[in-house]
Amino acid sequence: MKQQSGGTKINVKDLDLFYGDKQALYKVALDIHEKEVTALIGPSGCGKSTFLRSLNRMNDLIDGVKITGDIMIDNENIYETNDVIKLRTKVGMVFQKPNLFPMSIYDNVAYGPRMQGIKSKKELNEIVEESLRGAAIWDEVKDRLKTSALGLSGGQQQRVCIARAIAMKPEIILMDEPTSALDPISTLKVEELIANMKKDYTIVIVTHNMQQAARVSDKTAFFLNGEIIEYDETNNIFSMPKDQRTEDYVTGRFG
Amino acid sequence: MKQQSGGTKINVKDLDLFYGDKQALYKVALDIHEKEVTALIGPSGCGKSTFLRSLNRMNDLIDGVKITGDIMIDNENIYETNDVIKLRTKVGMVFQKPNLFPMSIYDNVAYGPRMQGIKSKKELNEIVEESLRGAAIWDEVKDRLKTSALGLSGGQQQRVCIARAIAMKPEIILMDEPTSALDPISTLKVEELIANMKKDYTIVIVTHNMQQAARVSDKTAFFLNGEIIEYDETNNIFSMPKDQRTEDYVTGRFG
């Protein structure tokens, strides 16, 4: 496949990943397009999280992980740079379980910018407000910015997590099952948020929820046993999958 | 409301519950019928878990919980007995996150019976096999009963949790979002299991997943802010709810 000029934000080729001796990804290749939402679906243990975490090199944290192949972001090979900090600043991440730090809401959102060296109170205030607004949670928390973030409900915490990621002004946001711990209302809010964020960010989201994938994403990749079985427009994946296994999976007949 | 003879397994009246000063349940009243699946739905924080945990007195573990009102199981007031152990043997529970003990699969399932004083190896073997079969997981684990339960996948773990509960030969099984941590395939398996178990057990299940509630339950109760807004046949709740708020919620318009 020829690279689409401008459109391709992330280009993955021939990605093999091993946990020690155990191979978790097999020759994964994928083009992720700018300012689109790409959903990764597949049964548990198929390697979705593993793949997602390769994109911002979070797998570096795990002992014994070996990676071969190329991941290019904006045409730069992320495994050839030494500047992981810059990479992770550019590629934000939201985890399955809201993982706010035991600090105030404000401090959570200001955490990244502060670590970047921003000290000015005014500037920080602006970033915090803007990010919380961006994550559609500003109104709910604006009066309690200085209280512990752990006092928020799960859905609120997850949106603050998104705000925390946005505060770094990333270009790409990775989300690993961001709503699986949330109730439907909160889920809906986060989904709306994702739809909105598409304007500004390239989003990659792992989800177990087929409806969610159908609702929020432009493209969907179906993983199975560490391989990408099918990758296409979301509509196609759900309405006319080419592979029998994809069809079985999305219709819930799989297993 | 007059008690329905024979059919009513759990009868809750006027249940108020406080965490310290904060009231979490308001005058909850509910009849749960024998050998049916009752689903509890409602937005996050509405008190579903709190209610569920009142039914086997797990809330006793939390400091400062005050409860008034009656919960009758088989016409006995469970808050008037001192034998909580007997109550919990009769009322099994499966939690949101699989919480197997760090022991072998066998020891996990045999845990309850052993605590009941059953020592005979033969008897235990029988119980373990029967329970694992009952939880539709026997074939997957029969060759590795002596290995650590924590090595199983999430879906497998959750089914072993169910087996562990079944091993106590309870009459009622409470489930608090038993599939929210699982992938669709595992979820499907657990749902099938629940449908099967209905023959033998009275099941109360909390779920965030409307489809799931619709699929597995006979009756559904909709909670909001600690109150039961509506309680009816599941079909009615989803197709012709009486309360506007229920309708808003089940159609996803709520919030």
Next chain:
Amino acid sequence: MRKFKDHLLRGCLWASAFLTVAVLIIIVGYIFYKGFRLIDFNFIFGDYSPVGHGGIWPMIVTTLYTIFISLIIATPIGILAAVYLQEYAKQGRLVRLIRYATESLTGIPSIIYGLFGAVFFVTTLKFGMSIIAASLTLTIIVLPVIIRTTEEALKTVPQSYREGSLALGTTKLQTLYKVILPSAMPGILSGIILSIGRIVGESAAIFLTAGTVAAMPDGIFSSARTLTVHSFLVTQESGDIELAAAVGIVLIVIILILNFLATFISKRLNKADY
């Protein structure tokens, strides 16, 4: 039968706790009973004299010096070493070996540490018998305690905090300093408190390295006598149990104050403590 076993075990739990508390009360009670008579303003704040019971102010000051210096050196080294073992090093044989060695060394009698200190710090490094030589020796003694407890504390910090922070483009160091250490603070603190106990309780390692000069130290290069060494000498040579106990009372009060301070400071440092 099962009920009976439950009752039996519950009984054991209560009995053990009761026993521990009883031992605590008896020992502390005994020390107070024996030593209380000697405590007065002059005893605590007076200068030492070899005749009579003497004042113990110089020993109080020396004790505080040794605690302070040892902690100021051992705490950072111990914490950072634990950080290395737990957060940086590849978990494997080497780390396990280091851990095993460290643990085993907690069982070496302190007199051997003392002799080592006397040869290494006092003679070879030419510190002479001095507070600094003793403090460095004590540092080595408490290092394993701090390392081990800090490691346990680091283990309890959820992995999600680390990932959350690193995913924001922070360095490991920033993550450590801003998120991990604050969360691990309570565990680290209990290690420090145990260390204070160990430092304060030490005698053999100290009198071989700091000596027993019963005068106000001029500085950390002076030879001096700590409270515990004082009570050791009195017990050993004159058998004056009342005096040893009186010194013990002062020690208990000092430990109480220090433990309180340590808790207080860690609460302050620990922004995580909402």
Next chain:
Amino acid sequence: GETAGNDTGSSSGSKATVSISGSTSVGPLAEKLAEKFKDKNEKINIEVNQIGSSAGITNATSGVSEIGMSSRDLKEEEKANGLKETIIAYDGIVVVTHPSNKVKDLTLEQVKQIFTGEVTNWSQLGGEDMEIVVVSREDGSGSRDAFQEIVGYSSGELIRNAIIASGNGNIKTTVATNKHAVGFISFEYIDDSISTLQIDGVEATAENVLQQKYSLSRPFLFVHKEENLTDAGLQFIDYILSSDGQTIVSEAGAIPVK
């Protein structure tokens, strides 16, 4: 505030410090001597460290301390290192028992029989019918060496189940809490928690030692290397040997040299 005054202006550079370390039994006496000496010589500071005879001798050899204190004689190897010894006082050793013990007088031979286990019951010595519990000092201790030499038995002959206590204080506490016990301590630590025995009818007093009627005693030593001894150190030794110094020695319960 109070302590700053007591610091006797140590910061003034002219002050000389004499460091002394060694025997824990010589230590208290040395401290008392030093205190009186410092009152007279404002410019000299004396540091006394009680860390055991061997450590003191080692320190004197290595130069960590100017003077070492020893309650035992120097070994040949130690003398070979060029150490000089000065006897600053004698220490009387007294056999002690529990105050309730009726036995008040023993012959030197009986003492030997007790400590070598030939006699194991107080009734054999005219006391109650009860077992004797022997308490001795640790091998290498100066008092024990002297005691054994004078009484006439060797370490190997000491009764095997003897309690070994470290230091005079521990012997005293042990004997004071056990009516079966017998041990020996230095004159300095005699008090009424224990009872002292006469040997061959002679009471354990400094006078009797000086008149050579009472034989259980040993010297207290200061040891130094000639090249390490400062003026101040020399002054202190001279002071101890002066009559002023020897008066303090006898006040402290030890026995003057002359």
Next chain:
Amino acid sequence: MPSISNEKQFITIEKSNRRKYMLEKLSGRVFLFCALLSVISLLLIVGFVFYKGSHPFVAEGYSFLDFIFGMDWVPSEDKFGIFPMIVASLFATMGALILGVPVGLFTAIFLAEIAPKRVAKIISPAVQLLAGIPSVLYGVFGLAVIVPFLQNNLGLVKGQSLLAVILVLAIMMLPTIVTVAETAIRAVPKMYREGSLALGASPIGTIFKVVVPAAKSGIMAAIVLGLGRAIGETMAVILVAGNSLILPTSLTDSVRPLTTNIALEMGYAFGTHQEMLFATGIVLFSFILLLNFVLAKIGSKGGK
């Protein structure tokens, strides 16, 4: 196939990040240095002990076997046998372990699981206070209270005995064991407790079958640290052991454990005598290594 991925480009490290990487590298080195420093200083001590202690066997022709199995210890007559002390150390450690570990662990469990919060909040720091009381004072307490108590109540001629040593050591282990184990037990996730209780297990059953096994690693650490404290203890033991040079045959015999031997005679020891005391240290250290090894094995076995 596309050409872009072939011309490998490098993301240049941003200026502001360069400092961070340097700091990162530097801090990694500093941490490593700290770890090494601790290990080195500890190794130095071991080396020192081994150097001193092996001298008589390497250079002076003493037999190590005679040293280990010899029954006589008379330094002034050149007899160095420590067999009775090895036995004494073994008995004393085992005794303290048997007495101190259960009481300490049960107290920790009580504080973490059973005691009302307010009670635990008072007792836990008080127990930590026990850790700070100097061992000399434990010795004084032992000599002035425990020894006469044994003398009077067991009708002994002397209370200085193996039993007194065991009692004092067991007491001294308590604070370490209680503090470390309590922390470990509190860290066990709540979900294990809930899981067990929901199965109709009693609270006590839950504690012993689920909570305690789950806290095993921390509990082992507690035991190892407590044991270290007991084995390394000298000042208190000297006062209550009696330090007699006999092979112990009963709890009421007075004994001389290895540690006491070292501390007791080091003050006067000279030459070979001193080196033999260091050799005693080597034996002691090997003893500790062996014990910890056994404990570690026990610990990892229980896990499977």
